[in-house]
Amino acid sequence: MGSMNGKVVLITGGASGIGAEVARRLHAKGANQVLTDLDGPALAGLAAQLGGNRVLTVLADVRDAAAMAAAAATPGPLSNSTSVQECAAAFVSGIEARKRRVYCPRRVGLFRGLRPVVSMPVAERDLRRAAPELMEGLDAEAAAMGRNLSARTEALEK
Numbered sequence: 001m002g003s004m005n006g007k008v009v010l011i012t013g014g015a016s017g018i019g020a021e022v023a024r025r026l027h028a029k030g031a032n033q034v035l036t037d038l039d040g041p042a043l044a045g046l047a048a049q050l051g052g053n054r055v056l057t058v059l060a061d062v063r064d065a066a067a068m069a070a071a072a073a074t075p076g077p078l079s080n081s082t083s084v085q086e087c088a089a090a091f092v093s094g095i096e097a098r099k100r101r102v103y104c105p106r107r108v109g110l111f112r113g114l115r116p117v118v119s120m121p122v123a124e125r126d127l128r129r130a131a132p133e134l135m136e137g138l139d140a141e142a143a144a145m146g147r148n149l150s151a152r153t154e155a156l157e158k
């Protein structure tokens, strides 16, 4: 196994994309996992792909606090979950230790340098004018990649 032996991880939105890929990688390192998502078939597919008895899936909406609490209380790998206080402390120390405030690809970071220019009143005025068109373009790009998260979530909720 590996460096995550005996450790327990809960992933929300774990059925696809980043959540699923993190789940695959953690599984390979030996972690026990609870994967939650709105998409039951995708969750089941991933659990079957991972196999073994180290993955528990829970159909739950991340916006539903009671469902999340129930997922965390599920008998199984999470029954030894840490307290909210310990979790928050771990997040805070992780965030403190980061060199950059926001994790993003390096190329995206380059645009940070443009922020003072973009937030100048004159630039903001132009940006506000262009925003509706820009947003439509971004939506179209995301949809063309099949990654229209809001449409997908809406469909799952029906």
Ligand SMILES: NC(=O)c1ccc[n+]([C@@H]2O[C@H](COP(=O)([O-])OP(=O)(O)OC[C@H]3O[C@@H](n4cnc5c(N)ncnc54)[C@H](O)[C@@H]3O)[C@@H](O)[C@H]2O)c1
Residues within 6 Å of the ligand: 012, 013, 014, 015, 016, 017, 018, 019, 036, 037, 038, 039, 042, 060, 061, 062, 063, 149, 152, 153, 156
């Ligand atoms: N992929 C990227 O490049 C990228 C970049 C920056 C931010 N993000 C953000 O990271 C998150 C994950 O991105 P992704 O690319 O893995 O998306 P994805 O669509 O592949 O995965 C999101 C997962 O969350 C689930 N989900 C959606 N709403 C839910 C809800 N209310 N409760 C439980 N599960 C829910 C979906 O069913 C899906 O399995 C998104 O919020 C996205 O906007 C992604």
